[in-house]
Amino acid sequence: MAVTDEPLRADEPPLTSNSPDKATLIGTLAHLWPYIWPGDRADLKMRVVWSVVLLLAAKLATLSVPFTLKWAIDALTGANSAPVEASNWLFWLIASPLLMTIGYGGVRVLMALLTQWRDGIFARVAMHAVRKLAYITFVHMHELSLRFHLERKTGGLTRVLERGRAGIEVIVRMVILQLIPTIVEVTLMLAVLFWQFDWRYVLATAIMVAAYMYYTYIATEWRIEIRRKMNDSDTEANTKAIDSLLNYETVKYFGAEAREAARYDRSMARYEEASIRTYTSLAVLNAGQAVLFTAGLTATMLMCAFGIRNGTNTVGDFVLVNAMMIQLYVPLNFMGMVYREIKQAIIDIEKMFNVLARDPEIKDVPGAMPLAVTSGNVRFEDVRFSYEPDRPILKGLSFEVPAGKTVAIVGPSGAGKSTISRLLFRLYDVSGGRITIDGQDIRSVSQDSLRAAIGMVPQDTVLFNDTIRYNIRYGRWDAGDVEVEEAARLAQIDTFIRHSPKGYETQVGERGLKLSGGEKQRVAIARTILKAPPILVLDEATSALDSHTEHEIQEALDRVSRNRTSLVIAHRLSTIVTADEIIVLDQGRIAERGTHLQLLASGGLYASMWNRQREAEAAREKLAEIGDDNGAPNREPPPVDDDLITPAAAE
Numbered sequence: 001m002a003v004t005d006e007p008l009r010a011d012e013p014p015l016t017s018n019s020p021d022k023a024t025l026i027g028t029l030a031h032l033w034p035y036i037w038p039g040d041r042a043d044l045k046m047r048v049v050w051s052v053v054l055l056l057a058a059k060l061a062t063l064s065v066p067f068t069l070k071w072a073i074d075a076l077t078g079a080n081s082a083p084v085e086a087s088n089w090l091f092w093l094i095a096s097p098l099l100m101t102i103g104y105g106g107v108r109v110l111m112a113l114l115t116q117w118r119d120g121i122f123a124r125v126a127m128h129a130v131r132k133l134a135y136i137t138f139v140h141m142h143e144l145s146l147r148f149h150l151e152r153k154t155g156g157l158t159r160v161l162e163r164g165r166a167g168i169e170v171i172v173r174m175v176i177l178q179l180i181p182t183i184v185e186v187t188l189m190l191a192v193l194f195w196q197f198d199w200r201y202v203l204a205t206a207i208m209v210a211a212y213m214y215y216t217y218i219a220t221e222w223r224i225e226i227r228r229k230m231n232d233s234d235t236e237a238n239t240k241a242i243d244s245l246l247n248y249e250t251v252k253y254f255g256a257e258a259r260e261a262a263r264y265d266r267s268m269a270r271y272e273e274a275s276i277r278t279y280t281s282l283a284v285l286n287a288g289q290a291v292l293f294t295a296g297l298t299a300t301m302l303m304c305a306f307g308i309r310n311g312t313n314t315v316g317d318f319v320l321v322n323a324m325m326i327q328l329y330v331p332l333n334f335m336g337m338v339y340r341e342i343k344q345a346i347i348d349i350e351k352m353f354n355v356l357a358r359d360p361e362i363k364d365v366p367g368a369m370p371l372a373v374t375s376g377n378v379r380f381e382d383v384r385f386s387y388e389p390d391r392p393i394l395k396g397l398s399f400e401v402p403a404g405k406t407v408a409i410v411g412p413s414g415a416g417k418s419t420i421s422r423l424l425f426r427l428y429d430v431s432g433g434r435i436t437i438d439g440q441d442i443r444s445v446s447q448d449s450l451r452a453a454i455g456m457v458p459q460d461t462v463l464f465n466d467t468i469r470y471n472i473r474y475g476r477w478d479a480g481d482v483e484v485e486e487a488a489r490l491a492q493i494d495t496f497i498r499h500s501p502k503g504y505e506t507q508v509g510e511r512g513l514k515l516s517g518g519e520k521q522r523v524a525i526a527r528t529i530l531k532a533p534p535i536l537v538l539d540e541a542t543s544a545l546d547s548h549t550e551h552e553i554q555e556a557l558d559r560v561s562r563n564r565t566s567l568v569i570a571h572r573l574s575t576i577v578t579a580d581e582i583i584v585l586d587q588g589r590i591a592e593r594g595t596h597l598q599l600l601a602s603g604g605l606y607a608s609m610w611n612r613q614r615e616a617e618a619a620r621e622k623l624a625e626i627g628d629d630n631g632a633p634n635r636e637p638p639p640v641d642d643d644l645i646t647p648a649a650a651e
Contacts, residue, residue, distance in 0.1 A: 025342060028171055028349065035129035036172060044125050051122040055181050058114035063188055065107050066323035072100030074316035119177060126172040134165045137352060143360040147387075147428065157355075159235045164352025167345035174345070178338045182331040189328050197321065201300050205328070208296025212332060213339075215292060219285040220340050226281055227344055230274035237267035246510070285340075293332065297325045362426055362447065370449035374438045375403035376534040376565035378424070384432035385416075385423060393419050395588040396433070399581075406566040408576035410606065411585035417569045421539045424567070426450060437535070455533035457557065459540035459571075461524040463512030468497055468523060469504035471512070475527030487530040490559060493522035529560055536564045540571040573610050582606065 038044055138161065186209065193201045244251060244260045251260055304321045307313030378401040386392040393416045401407040409417050422428050423435060426447055434441050442450055455475075463471045472484050479487075485504070488494040496519060500506045512520045528536070538557060554575055561568075570576040577596040584592040584599065584606045592604050599606035 025171075025175075025346060028346060028353075029175065031353075032129060032133075032168065032172060035132050036125060036176070038128075041128075044128060047121050047125050051118050051125070051176070054114050054118035054121065055184075058111055058118060059181065059185055059188065061107055061111040061114060062185065062327065063192060065104065065111065066320050066327060068100055068104040068107055069323050070316040070320035072104055072316075073319045074314055075100055077315050122173075122177060126169060126176070129172050130165055130169045133168050134161065137161055137164065137356060140356055140360075144355075144358060147361060159238055160351045160355060163231070163348040167347075167349035167352070170341050170345035171349070174338045174341050178334050179342070182334050182338065185331045186328065189324060193321075193324065197304070197317075200303060201321070204299045204303070205296060205325070208292060208299070209332065212289060212292045212296075215288050216285070216339055219281070219288060220343055223278070223281045223285065223340070224343055224347065226274065226277045228347055230271065230278050231347065233267060233271040233274050237264060237271050240264050240267050249513075289333070293329055297322075297329075300325055362429060364446050365444055368444060368446045371437060371440060371442070371445040371453055373453050373534045376453075377401070377403045377438050378535060378565055378567065379436045380420070380433070381436065382433035383423065383430050383435060385419060385428065385430050387428075393588050394423075397585075397588070397590065398433075399583055399590065399593070401565055401567050402580070403565050404563055405580040406561060406568060406576075406578075408568040408570045408579040408582045409585060410570045410573060410576065410582060410609065411591070412609075414587075415585035416588045417585060418539060421456070421537050421567070421569060424537060425454060425456070453533055454535045454537060455528040455531050455560075456537045456539065457521070457524050457528050457560075461512065461520040463508045463515070463520060463523060465508065465510050467502075467505045467507060468500075471508060471523050472504075472526045472530060475530035476532070479530050483530060484526075487526040488522075490529050491522045491526035492555070493519065493526060496522075525557065525560060534564060536561050536566045538566065538568045540569050573606075573613055 037048060141157065141161070190202050190205060193205060241264055244264065251257060300321050301318065304313050304318045308315065308318055380397050380399050383394055383397040384392065385394040397416075397420075399407065409420060411417055419428075423430055424442070426442055429443060434443070436442065437445075437450075437453070464474070468488075469481070469484055472488055473479055475487070476483075481504075485494060488497055488504075497504055497506065506514075508514050508520075508523075512523070515523070538561070568576055568579060576582060579596070581593060582596060582599055583590055584604075586605060592599055592602065592606050594602070600610060
């Protein structure tokens with residue numbers, strides 16, 4: 001059978017649409033079937049067919065095992081119940097105890113080989129389904145809106161993906177490789193009991209099976225809620241651990257190690273208690289199953305013992321019924337385990353289905369065309385937006401960023417500055433009005449083409465835990481090493497990189513924590529240079545840097561924005577004095593607009609903000625002079641949020 005490893009496609013139908021909040025086995029199997037029996041993979045379909053053939057062959061071998069044991073016992077006791085007549089000269093050769101014993105061992109080996117062969121062939125089918133569904137879920141998570149991700153903790157979301165992936169594997173393997181074969185085997189066993197003995201054996205066995213399954217169902221349902229609480233406490237503990245480790249420096253700043261450890265331990269205590277209840281309930285379940293099965297086994301063996309006493313059965317029959325019941329215990333025990341595992345897997349996959357069922361808030365309209373950037377003119381036309389219906393952020397915003405020009409947005413915290421960049425990127429859609437690029441409403445073009453045309457240098461640059469080269473190349477993945485290094489040179493970080501022991505292969509650490517703020521910003525600038533977009537957004541790109549670093553970064557930003565349509569969301573007003581137009585926002589509306597000199601001359605809000613920042617800078621310079629006079633190192637205090645003239649509010 002040919003084996004292929006085709007790349008997965010994000011455009012395949014995900015488990016979205018009408019997935020219920022509470023997943024069921026039937027619904028789960030209906031969703032999984034297209035991935036177990038994929039229409040475009042003939043090799044995987046052939047593996048499924050071969051798995052079924054091997055399954056039936058293994059079950060036939062399984063059924064013959066008790067009979068070889070019976071024939072061997074009867075041959076030893078002289079009961080003459082072997083399948084060959086004693087008058088036949090081949091009797092000694094075929095039905096001798098020695099050959100029957102060898103046959104017993106051989107059939108057991110054959111049964112095991114066929115079962116393992118089936119599992120090995122089906123493994124590729126199962127893991128392909130797991131991989132494809134995990135891939136689709138991962139892609140879907142990226143398609144969901146920023147609002148969705150801000151409402152959830154990343155650690156908890158990754159656990160949903162991890163558990164859902166494991167749950168899919170359990171369901172695929174358990175149902176196909178255990179549940180269906182077990183049903184077939186139990187049915188055949190009951191038929192053989194009726195044929196070899198009589199209806200009483202079938203009745204006793206059927207009553208035992210029914211009682212066993214009913215008890216398993218009741219006990220498992222009881223354990224479900226216990227397992228759910230254990231999963232919730234595990235997710236909570238994992239989320240707290242990730243949150244604390246991601247904020248390692250903050251924990252150190254405030255000496256909060258003991259508090260964080262206690263917080264984590266409280267979550268682990270809840271997990272410990274839930275886990276203990278889980279294992280205790282499992283012991284109760286297993287004990288009850290053992291009692292019920294033993295009762296059925298004892299009843300059938302007693303009936304056979306009476307048959308031997310009455311001369312209607314042989315010792316071989318006694319061994320046969322015992323072997324068949326013991327053999328029945330294996331699939332029956334699997335029935336209990338399969339039910340438990342499937343129910344637990346459904347719990348684990350339930351949240352994954354709910355994520356998949358959530359429609360992306362931001363979608364391309366049917367037939368969306370790529371954005372055609374001719375000059376790069378950006379217009380906001382009566383734009384209104386609110387994160388919550390009763391709290392409007394932008395209230396009828398209208399302005400234009402002409403092609404090749406630079407427009408700066410300033411204003412107090414909470415005025416809506418950063419919201420503008422999120423709307424331009426379509427991380428959210430406007431509540432009213434529209435945003436256009438070269439006359440095209442950004443809601444009518446494809447998101448990929450829109451974001452490809454816009455470059456972003458954010459205030460807080462978060463890097464991938466990989467090399468510097470990887471993080472710069474992220475701007476344009478098909479760029480060569482020479483282009484990456486040229487972008488780094490233009491961003492004034494090439495010298496720093498080459499002086500590092502590993503150069504461009506230097507690892508930046510989790511979220512880029514091994515680099516300074518200025519170095520991270522230069523990496524962000526380099527990857528934007530590499531992307532070479534016609535439209536550029538600078539979202540307070542230097543507000544967290546000291547004055548010296550800010551000056552160097554600003555030079556790099558000026559080079560990047562040259563001849564590009566640039567929208568600058570500014571914190572420090574000194575960085576936007578050369579902007580073609582400055583727009584001052586206040587409470588979601590345009591309070592003032594004009595050039596730097598025009599706004600200063602008007603003596604309004606912008607002039608007030610400018611004067612306050614100048615006073616703060618003069619105070620810092622005075623402190624630096626005092627430090628020099630006293631012989632102390634000339635250290636600059638951390639940047640102050642100079643433009644806050646109203647109480648801080650979340651933008």
